[in-house]
Amino acid sequence: MTKTGSNTTAPTQLLQVSGRSYAYRRFGNGSGLPLLCLQHFTGTLDNWDPAVTDPLASGREVILFDSAGVGRSTGDVPETIAGMTEHALAFLDGLGIETCDVLGFSLGGMIAQQMAQDRPSVFGRMLLVGTAPRGGEDIMHLEKPSLAKHIQDPTNRGYDVLKKIFFAPTTTSQAAGAAFIARLMQRKDDRDPPAGPNVGAAQIAAFREWERFTGERFADLKGIRHPTLVVQGFEDEMIPVRNSYWLAENLPNAVLLVYPDAGHGSLFQYADSFTKQAVAFLSSDSESAVF
Amino acid sequence: MTKTGSNTTAPTQLLQVSGRSYAYRRFGNGSGLPLLCLQHFTGTLDNWDPAVTDPLASGREVILFDSAGVGRSTGDVPETIAGMTEHALAFLDGLGIETCDVLGFSLGGMIAQQMAQDRPSVFGRMLLVGTAPRGGEDIMHLEKPSLAKHIQDPTNRGYDVLKKIFFAPTTTSQAAGAAFIARLMQRKDDRDPPAGPNVGAAQIAAFREWERFTGERFADLKGIRHPTLVVQGFEDEMIPVRNSYWLAENLPNAVLLVYPDAGHGSLFQYADSFTKQAVAFLSSDSESAVF
Numbered sequence: 001m002t003k004t005g006s007n008t009t010a011p012t013q014l015l016q017v018s019g020r021s022y023a024y025r026r027f028g029n030g031s032g033l034p035l036l037c038l039q040h041f042t043g044t045l046d047n048w049d050p051a052v053t054d055p056l057a058s059g060r061e062v063i064l065f066d067s068a069g070v071g072r073s074t075g076d077v078p079e080t081i082a083g084m085t086e087h088a089l090a091f092l093d094g095l096g097i098e099t100c101d102v103l104g105f106s107l108g109g110m111i112a113q114q115m116a117q118d119r120p121s122v123f124g125r126m127l128l129v130g131t132a133p134r135g136g137e138d139i140m141h142l143e144k145p146s147l148a149k150h151i152q153d154p155t156n157r158g159y160d161v162l163k164k165i166f167f168a169p170t171t172t173s174q175a176a177g178a179a180f181i182a183r184l185m186q187r188k189d190d191r192d193p194p195a196g197p198n199v200g201a202a203q204i205a206a207f208r209e210w211e212r213f214t215g216e217r218f219a220d221l222k223g224i225r226h227p228t229l230v231v232q233g234f235e236d237e238m239i240p241v242r243n244s245y246w247l248a249e250n251l252p253n254a255v256l257l258v259y260p261d262a263g264h265g266s267l268f269q270y271a272d273s274f275t276k277q278a279v280a281f282l283s284s285d286s287e288s289a290v291f
Numbered sequence: 292m293t294k295t296g297s298n299t300t301a302p303t304q305l306l307q308v309s310g311r312s313y314a315y316r317r318f319g320n321g322s323g324l325p326l327l328c329l330q331h332f333t334g335t336l337d338n339w340d341p342a343v344t345d346p347l348a349s350g351r352e353v354i355l356f357d358s359a360g361v362g363r364s365t366g367d368v369p370e371t372i373a374g375m376t377e378h379a380l381a382f383l384d385g386l387g388i389e390t391c392d393v394l395g396f397s398l399g400g401m402i403a404q405q406m407a408q409d410r411p412s413v414f415g416r417m418l419l420v421g422t423a424p425r426g427g428e429d430i431m432h433l434e435k436p437s438l439a440k441h442i443q444d445p446t447n448r449g450y451d452v453l454k455k456i457f458f459a460p461t462t463t464s465q466a467a468g469a470a471f472i473a474r475l476m477q478r479k480d481d482r483d484p485p486a487g488p489n490v491g492a493a494q495i496a497a498f499r500e501w502e503r504f505t506g507e508r509f510a511d512l513k514g515i516r517h518p519t520l521v522v523q524g525f526e527d528e529m530i531p532v533r534n535s536y537w538l539a540e541n542l543p544n545a546v547l548l549v550y551p552d553a554g555h556g557s558l559f560q561y562a563d564s565f566t567k568q569a570v571a572f573l574s575s576d577s578e579s580a581v582f
Contacts, residue, residue, distance in 0.1 A: 172579075234540055234547075245536060248549060249525055256525075258539060258547040259581055273581045280567075288463075290550055290564050 004028045007053040007064065008186045012045060012072065017094040023072035023192065024091070025064045028057025032282055033124050034100040037064045038088065038108025040130075040264075041140060041207075042200050044071035044192035049183050051271035056103075059279060063100070065091055067111075070199055071192035077202035080209050081107075081134075085114040092122065101282055103127040106239060106264065107203060110134075110210055116224045125282055125289075126228040129274075130236060130264045132243035133221055133250065135213030139239050140204065146237050159184065166265030168235035173261050176269040221250035227289035228254040229281045231274065233262030255281075255289045295319045298344045298355065299477045303336060303363065308385040314363035314483065315382070316355045319348020323573055324415050325391040328355045329379065329399025331421075331555075332431060332498075333491050335362035335483035340474050342562035347394075350570060354391070356382055358402075361490055362483035368493035371500050372398075372425075376405040383413065392573055394418040397530060397555065398494060401425075401501055407515045416573055416580075417519040420565075421527055421555045423534035424512055424541065426504030430530050431495065437528050450475065457556030459526040464552050467560040512541035518580035519545040520572045522565065524553030544580045546572070 005027025015022045045064045053062050068087045069077035078084050101124050104112030109131025132139050150164035159181045167177035228251050232244040248256035259266040267274040284291040296318025306313045336355045344353050359378045360368035369375050392415050395403030400422025423430050441455035450472045458468035523535040539547035550557040558565040575582040
């Protein structure tokens with residue numbers, strides 16, 4: 001595969017929509033539908049691992065997106081997934097993209113599910129990684145001891161916390177975490193500002209709202225017919241794997257892939273495997289998720 | 292890939308070990324370790340779908356095996372997984388195979404786990420499909436209504452029952468089941484005799500014994516370090532998918548892959564996908580299960 005773009009070098013662009021400004025990067029090409037990448041809690045464009053984005057960009061355009069109030073996107077951070085969904089749809093409308101594929105990671109996977117429900121035609125195929133359905137459990141409870149001990153540890157500086165909470169506490173997984181952090185740092189210029197505390201607070205409110213459900217649990221998922229690949233690590237402490245079980249069991253057309261010795265950042269730890277599987281999945285023209 | 296052998300045409304062979312006779316077929320070639328295939332409840336050599344065995348035989352020898360008392364193998368059917376494990380090990384010893392890979396399906400997956408525990412050096416990589424760990428739940432309860440209604444239905448003849456209980460009750464899955472049955476019937480000569488009621492009774496006794504556990508549940512799995520790929524269908528009624536969750540969560544080095552709209556026979560329904568994934572997994576020379 002020829003490298004046709006990289007998140008290490010792609011310029012950040014700004015799209016004006018209704019007086020708001022959305023920051024994004026767009027790179028790669030090929031015959032596939034564009035792939036919209038929806039980011040995790042407090043993550044910006046710079047949190048997308050080039051080892052994941054760049055191989056995907058060899059067969060399609062990859063579009064990274066900062067939602068409102070994140071990175072260089074203006075506006076307030078919504079306190080619901082529904083609010084973030086409106087921004088993502090407005091962004092695609094602004095770009096003139098009617099249908100794309102989606103890689104929704106963690107928070108981004110929840111937004112992807114809501115987008116698929118609100119406007120089914122917006123997606124062809126969906127990659128949902130390290131995420132949870134509405135009504136899921138133990139979603140991003142940063143106050144629980146297994147996470148709080150890393151977040152509150154004053155010896156963790158910069159991306160150290162990310163390495164601790166995105167990767168399993170094994171030598172192998174922590175080494176993969178260090179390599180991931182190094183890849184994130186390869187981009188030297190035109191970086192996003194890191195998310196401030198207001199971003200985290202609003203997004204946590206959105207997680208709490210997403211844990212609530214009315215009526216039959218997970219029934220909404222039955223209506224999402226898109227071919228979907230659900231991916232997670234067995235050792236995910238941020239959003240435990242049972243959320244992916246529920247997601248894939250209740251989506252009518254989903255394959256489930258779970259990685260060992262991996263936490264929330266399974267797609268970054270196993271970037272080679274993940275991108276190989278994702279490319280095979282995205283390249284399929286079957287109506288089935290099976291690839 | 293060049294086709295180097297097929298379960299439709301490979302001759303049945305007999306191996307004499309300690310006065311017993313084991314029936315088997317062996318075909319294919321390539322640089323991979325031989326792949327021992329361990330069969331499901333009451334299944335014989337003729338229940339191996341050529342759409343699964345033949346693509347795998349393009350890179351390695353595939354060895355199909357009738358355990359004692361099944362097909363043309365002599366002796367009594369053991370009433371424990373441990374007893375069946377002794378036969379499988381004796382068979383490999385008789386062939387002079389010290390190390391191979393394994394595809395254990397359903398009952399065969401339980402035997403594979405026991406073999407890996409009793410003699411770790413016997414396997415390189417393990418494919419465990421539609422199976423359960425010791426201490427699993429709802430393993431092959433043919434008396435439960437969702438299965439009994441098909442087994443006791445007098446209008447189901449021959450392989451009709453297999454189509455009903457191995458595949459999901461959807462049009463797509465039942466069509467895949469019909470195609471599977473047609474592939475099993477492609478072999479015209481040198482077929483195994485079908486298993487009689489004594490085979491089923493002994494194997495059911497082995498399932499009941501396998502459901503029991505002492506000490507910490509699933510603790511035995513922690514010692515099985517082999518790279519393992521666990522595969523199942525979400526709609527498996529014979530051995531529900533939660534058994535694969537437990538298996539892959541507790542094996543320290545296992546990837547989990549679950550297929551939608553598929554029952555116990557997910558590997559046959561999605562033979563193209565399964566064999567592609569299995570070949571990628573078996574061909575890896577990493578110590579990790581991730582491929």
